[in-house]
Amino acid sequence: MKLDLTITVKETKVRIYSYHDISDPLNENIDIFVSVGGSVYGGTVISLENVRQLMMKPDLPDYFYVSNSIVISILTPETISNAVREMIEEDDLEYIFCKQIAISGASGAETE
Numbered sequence: 001m002k003l004d005l006t007i008t009v010k011e012t013k014v015r016i017y018s019y020h021d022i023s024d025p026l027n028e029n030i031d032i033f034v035s036v037g038g039s040v041y042g043g044t045v046i047s048l049e050n051v052r053q054l055m056m057k058p059d060l061p062d063y064f065y066v067s068n069s070i071v072i073s074i075l076t077p078e079t080i081s082n083a084v085r086e087m088i089e090e091d092d093l094e095y096i097f098c099k100q101i102a103i104s105g106a107s108g109a110e111t112e
């Protein structure tokens with residue numbers, strides 16, 4: 001299932017979408033985009049089990065670091081939208097995810 005949701009936060013419409021399918025909500029990571037107030041932010045949503053599985057791989061360091069990411073228990077539209085809602089309500093979205101730069105005339109550029 002591809003993610004494409006619209007929620008309202010602080011009286012503002014917010015679109016949460018991904019070009020990736022969620023194939024295993026318990027053990028998955030996907031890149032998402034959050035469009036709010038004329039800006040688009042990108043980040044990765046990772047399930048807790050996926051972090052555990054990645055940490056178990058041999059020859060990896062003893063730490064796990066991913067910038068512009070959040071870890072949630074399970075990847076469902078509800079948990080992802082709840083997490084994004086909380087980030088926006090706490091004014092943390094721009095600190096956690098990366099603001100995307102639209103290049104005028106570039107093919108595939110998001111426009112809002």
